[in-house]
Amino acid sequence: MQTVVLAAGEGTRMRPLTARRPKPMLPVADRPLVGHTVSAAIAAGASSIALVVGYEADDVRDYFGDEFEDTAISYAVQAEQRGTADAVRAAADDLASDEPFVVLNGDALYDHESLSTLYDADAAVGSYRVDNPSNYGVLETTESGRVTGVVEKPPDPPSNLINTGAYVFPAEAQDWLAVGESERGELELTDVLERTCNEYSVESVPFSRWLDVGRPWELLEANEWKVEELERDISGDVHADADLRGDVVVEEGATVDAGVVVEGPALIREGASVGPNAYVRGATVVGAGAKVGHAVEVKNSVLMEGATVGHLGYVGDSILGRDVNFGAGTKVANLRHDDQPVKLTVKGERVSTGRRKFGVVVGDGAKTGINVSLNAGVVLSTDARVAPGEVVTRDR
Numbered sequence: 001m002q003t004v005v006l007a008a009g010e011g012t013r014m015r016p017l018t019a020r021r022p023k024p025m026l027p028v029a030d031r032p033l034v035g036h037t038v039s040a041a042i043a044a045g046a047s048s049i050a051l052v053v054g055y056e057a058d059d060v061r062d063y064f065g066d067e068f069e070d071t072a073i074s075y076a077v078q079a080e081q082r083g084t085a086d087a088v089r090a091a092a093d094d095l096a097s098d099e100p101f102v103v104l105n106g107d108a109l110y111d112h113e114s115l116s117t118l119y120d121a122d123a124a125v126g127s128y129r130v131d132n133p134s135n136y137g138v139l140e141t142t143e144s145g146r147v148t149g150v151v152e153k154p155p156d157p158p159s160n161l162i163n164t165g166a167y168v169f170p171a172e173a174q175d176w177l178a179v180g181e182s183e184r185g186e187l188e189l190t191d192v193l194e195r196t197c198n199e200y201s202v203e204s205v206p207f208s209r210w211l212d213v214g215r216p217w218e219l220l221e222a223n224e225w226k227v228e229e230l231e232r233d234i235s236g237d238v239h240a241d242a243d244l245r246g247d248v249v250v251e252e253g254a255t256v257d258a259g260v261v262v263e264g265p266a267l268i269r270e271g272a273s274v275g276p277n278a279y280v281r282g283a284t285v286v287g288a289g290a291k292v293g294h295a296v297e298v299k300n301s302v303l304m305e306g307a308t309v310g311h312l313g314y315v316g317d318s319i320l321g322r323d324v325n326f327g328a329g330t331k332v333a334n335l336r337h338d339d340q341p342v343k344l345t346v347k348g349e350r351v352s353t354g355r356r357k358f359g360v361v362v363g364d365g366a367k368t369g370i371n372v373s374l375n376a377g378v379v380l381s382t383d384a385r386v387a388p389g390e391v392v393t394r395d396r
Contacts, residue, residue: 001045001046001047001099001100001101001102001119001168002046002047002048002050002094002095002096002099002100002101002102003041003046003047003048003049003050003101003102003103003104004050004052004087004088004091004094004095004101004102004103004104005034005037005038005041005049005050005051005052005103005104005105005106006052006084006087006088006103006104006105006106007022007024007034007051007052007053007060007106007107008022008052008053008054008055008057008077008078008081008087008090009022009023009024009054009055009081009107010022010023010054010055010081011023011024011026011055011107011214012347013214013215013346013347014026014214014215014216014219015347015363016321016361016362016363016364016379016380016381016382017216017219017319017321017361017363017364018055019363019364019381019382020056020322020364020382021056021059022053022054022055022056022057022059022060023107023213023214024037024060024106024107025056025059025060025063026213026219027223027285027287027302027304027305028109028213028219028222028223028226029223029226029227029229029230029267029285030226030230030249030267030269032063033106033107033109033213033219033222034051034060034106034107035063036109036226037104037105037106037107037108037109037110038051038064038068038069038106039069040109040110040112040115041102041104041115042068042069042071043112043115043116044112044115044116044118044119045116045119045120046071046102046119047071048071048072048073048074048094049064049068049071049072049073049074050074050075050076050091050094050095051064051073051074051075051076051106052075052076052077052078052087052088052090052091053075053076053077053078054077054078054079054080054081055081057075057077060075061075074091074094076090076091076092076093076094077090078090082186082187083181083182083186083187083188083189084103084165084186084187084188084189084190085177085179085187085188085189085191085192086177086186086187087189088103088177088189088192089177089178089187092174092177095174096171097171097174098171099171100122100123100168100169100170100171101168101169101171101173101174102118102119102166102167102168102169103165103166103167103169103189104165104166104167105164105165105166105212107212107213107214108164108165108166108210108211108212108213109209109210109211109213109222109225109226110126110164110166110207110209110210111207111208111209111210113208114126114205114206114207114208114209114210115166115207117205118166118168118205119168121168121203121205122168122170122200122201122203123168123169123170123196123200123201123202123203124167124168124202124203124204124205125139125147125150125163125164125166125167125168125193125202125203125204125205126163126164126165126166126167126205126206126207126210127139127161127162127163127164127204127205127206127207128161128162128164128206128207128210129160129161129162129206130160130162131160133154133157133159133160133161133162134153134154134155134157135153136153136162136163137150137151137152137153137162137163137190138150138151138152138154138157138158138159138160138161138162138163139159139161139162139163139204140158140159141159141161141204145203145204146201146202146203146204147193147197147202147203147204148197149194149197150163150190150193150194152182152188152190161204163190163193164207164210164212165189165212166205166207167189167193169192169196170196170200172199173192173195173196176192176195176196177192179191179192209225211225215344215346215351215353216319216344216361217344217353217354217355217358219302219319220300220301220302220317220319220358223283223285223302224283224300227265227266227267227283227284227285228247228265228283230247230249230265230267231247231249232246232247232248232249232264233249233250233251234248234249234250235250235251235252235254236250236251236252236253236254236255236256236268236270237254237255237256238250238255238256239256239257239258239260239275239276240258241258241259242256242257242258242259242260242261242262242275243260243261243262244256244262244264245261245262245263245264246263246264246265247264247265247266248262248264248265248266248267248268249266249267249268250268251267251268251269251270251272252270253270253271254268254269254270254271254272254273254274254286255272255273255274256268256273256274256275257273257274257275257276257277257278258275258276258277259275259276259277259278260274260275260276260277260278260279260280261278261279261280261281262274262280262281263280263281263282265283266280266281266282266283266284266285266286267284267285267286268280268286269285269286269287269288269289269290270288270289271288271289272286272287272288272289272290272291272292273290273291273292274286274291274292275292275293275294276294277294277295278292278293278294278295278296278297278298279296279297279298280292280297280298280299281297281298281299281300282299282300282301283300284298284299284300284301284302284303285301285302285303286298286303287302287303287304287305287306287307287322288305288306289305289306290303290304290305290306290307290308291307291308291309291310292309293308293309293310293311293313294310294311294312295311295312296309296310296311296312296313296314296315297313297314297315297316298314298315298316299314299315299316299317299334300316300317300357301315301316301317301318301319301320301359302318302319302320303315303320303324304319304320304321304322304324304364305322305323306322306323306324307320307321307322307323307324307325308324308325308326309326309330310325310326310327310328311328311329312328312329313326313328313329313330313331314331314332315332315359316332316334316357316359317334317355317357317358317359318332318334318358318359318360318361318362319360319361319362320362321362321363321364321365321366321382322364322365323364323365324362324363324364324365324366324367325366325367325368326367326368326372327367327368327369327370327371327372327388328370328371329370329371329372330368330370330371330372330373330374331372331373331374332359332360332374332376333359333373333374333375333376334357334358334359334376335356335357335376336356336376339356340356341353341354341355341356341358342355342356342357342358342376342377343377344358344361344377344379345377345379345395353377358376358377359374359376360374360375360376360377360378360379360380361378361379361380362379362380362384363379363380363381363382363383363384364382364383365382365383366380366381366382366383366384366385366386367384367385367386368380368385368386368390369386369387369388369389369390370388370389371388371389372386372387372388372389372390372391372392373390373391373392374386374392375391375392375393378392378393378394378395378396379395379396380392380395380396381395381396384396
């Protein structure tokens, strides 16, 4: 079935990680986030993929090209992010007008089996049960599971069944994309869903696993999910005195030196180096060309391309952007003394991550001097600088 994947957004809630690339292209295990979405769609039955791009669009084009996993890829530009209905309308020229179509968010992860069930439907929306539905669009359904509508972020939700942003629309819905502005000034695809519910029987397809990746701790959770799915594969150069335990992937061109202990699941990408005498554990990704040096411990973290934690440091439950450089002795705190969830700044507000353990988020090109301490929940902006010996308790 022809499929539209929405990948035009800037991802302001993910700042500073999206200062220089779009959110759908942030790394999740062995590929960008939207790469998982497109692969899952193809496995589920997508016959073609129309990618809607906007912010830093060339990053998306360069990754996918004109064909991906033997499936044709086309691109539609949403120059101004005016909402999801507007995004799909931008891709209208790439769709056959007499065929149904699927719409997926390029910044979400879907389990493959549930997505295949969605593709088998004539008209459907993916659904998922959450503890706090008031933060989402909540689906209204009949007892038989037919969708009758959606209520956006209701203070008193009718259920805990939410809209995942995955849809199967009939061909006719292409004519319904010219919707009016919502209360928040956007052209909403949920308005198209409402009309589809009035004219068709729309099925609620429950997803057994789904993740909306909108904020840094959700990017960390996405990596945990996908790294845990990897199977052991040692293709790189591993010293005889290194100890690799469990499902560890060392890609060709990566180096693991003497005295290193890696407890899987973990992924060490091409050109990366670990050790000597380093300790890597807990769903960690060491990105392409990244370096984990002597006597460094990295736990449950993502080191993006070219990031360096040179020696005598600790990084826990953190995300380090491209070409970050931590000076010797830099250590990250990832636990509050009162055992409350760590908070992080998102668009100027301190928000709970919901995680008892969470470290820092560091933008591309940031650097710390020697013997720096970074407190739990600190954000270092793109190209930020921290002087030697500093204790950083506020965002820099």
